[in-house]
Amino acid sequence: QKEVEQDPGPLSVPEGAIVSLNCTYSNSAFQYFMWYRQYSRKGPELLMYTYSSGNKEDGRFTAQVDKSSKYISLFIRDSQPSDSATYLCAMSSPNTGNQFYFGTGTSLTVIP
Amino acid sequence: EAGVVQSPRYKIIEKKQPVAFWCNPISGHNTLYWYRQNLGQGPELLIRYENEEAVDDSQLPKDRFSAERLKGVDSTLKIQPAELGDSAVYLCASSLVNTEAFFGQGTRLTVV
Numbered sequence A: 001q002k003e004v005e006q007d008p009g010p011l012s013v014p015e016g017a018i019v020s021l022n023c024t025y026s027n028s029a030f031q032y033f034m035w036y037r038q039y040s041r042k043g044p045e046l047l048m049y050t051y052s053s054g055n056k057e058d059g060r061f062t063a064q065v066d067k068s069s070k071y072i073s074l075f076i077r078d079s080q081p082s083d084s085a086t087y088l089c090a091m092s093s094p095n096t097g098n099q100f101y102f103g104t105g106t107s108l109t110v111i112p
Numbered sequence B: 001e002a003g004v005v006q007s008p009r010y011k012i013i014e015k016k017q018p019v020a021f022w023c024n025p026i027s028g029h030n031t032l033y034w035y036r037q038n039l040g041q042g043p044e045l046l047i048r049y050e051n052e053e054a055v056d057d058s059q060l061p062k063d064r065f066s067a068e069r070l071k072g073v074d075s076t077l078k079i080q081p082a083e084l085g086d087s088a089v090y091l092c093a094s095s096l097v098n099t100e101a102f103f104g105q106g107t108r109l110t111v112v
Helices: none
Strands: A004-006 A011-014 A017-023 A033-039 A045-051 A054-058 A062-065 A071-076 A085-092 A107-111 B005-007 B009-012 B019-024 B030-035 B045-049 B054-055 B065-069 B077-081 B088-097 B105-112
Touching: A004 A085, A011 A017, A017 A085, A017 A107, A033 A062, A045 A054, A045 A062, A071 A085, B005 B088, B009 B019, B019 B030, B019 B088, B019 B105, B030 B077, B045 B065, B045 B077, B077 B088
Parallel strands: A011 A107, B009 B105
Antiparallel strands: A004 A017, A017 A071, A033 A045, A033 A085, A054 A062, A062 A071, A085 A107, B005 B019, B019 B077, B030 B045, B030 B088, B045 B054, B065 B077, B088 B105
């Protein structure tokens, strides 16, 4: 079993839709959770960084962590064509030093 | 503040030839990572440095890959000789202790 599981998609939504992206994980020691956005032929760009459980909101983006279910989500409200990219979840734990565990990424297309 | 800088952006080489990638991390970031990303996959760690020390190189194919981090700042990743299966995007990232990682734009390697 992989440390982090992420549905690769692809996911296609109309402009203005609410998008939900999800990852599950197996290691209960993970405490730091990240979402990256990666445009084609670019490096991953950090979108959201959260520590432990709870929600964090930044503009149209909301990151949610449910440690009891080992489940994290990224919600995108009022999705725009410019949100079309691959979204990667990543996580780490103080117990594993600065080692990050990545999902495989979900490809999202927002149709105008 | 400058982000993680990588060069070159693209490289095409024939198999059995050597190739080298260079990375300049964000100033002050003590941890530096080299990842390899295949199409449709998440980044896979090759090597992680804490300052100038390689603390995790378990996934680095040491028969052909080598890396160094000069004075705990810049880093170079080398492949010699390259094989067709080495075609991928090589990503460099840096972070502070127990914080999020920031990525460069990557080097897209094509081995023909």
